[in-house]
Amino acid sequence: QQQVKQSPQSLIVQKGGISIINCAYENTAFDYFPWYQQFPGKGPALLIAIRPDVSEKKEGRFTISFNKSAKQFSLHIMDSQPGDSATYFCAASRARSRDDKIIFGKGTRLHILP
């Protein structure tokens, strides 16, 4: 119930294309869904986050789509650039809960072809 399943494990996209990474969760109590971006040798950096009261959130070329009934959310990277090549992690948590921890997906290694 505490898992967050992320797919695909790796993804290769042509420059200018759309990169799509999917995550699914089981615990309906989760109410905060962030995405992190990690470059080699660096720690993860918060990219964008969504709460289940909205179905979509967009920040620049990055969009989160959220489907509460299906318990799924996804990250879309429009006009993908070589600089977007990184590992992306989805995560889920109960933001209002003191006792719960953030649960991360296993990560997607994204490579954008120049």
Added chain:
Amino acid sequence: KAGVTQTPRYLIKTRGQQVTLSCSPISGHRSVSWYQQTPGQGLQFLFEYFSETQRNKGNFPGRFSGRQFSNSRSEMNVSTLELGDSALYLCASSRVPTSGGPQAYEQYFGPGTRLTVT
């Protein structure tokens, strides 16, 4: 504004030894969380400290411990090292505890300490 710093960046230890890792949060941040990152298990939560108190703990054995000082700097210790402890250990800081509140989980990660156990 300086980011989260972790020392050392790389460490090689042998089985049975113990190790202490250090994390300095962003100035003004009082919450520090520790994570273990491995290729097989991904990012796993170890524990969180806020105002020198452990607020939350992940599912790791008692060999993993931590503490936080009055200046918010934190250390984690792993005793009796095992080969499986080889990992990237990440520290993340936030202004408020990462569970609860409107800014929950706006964490800023450090670059990590790469621990290799031989």
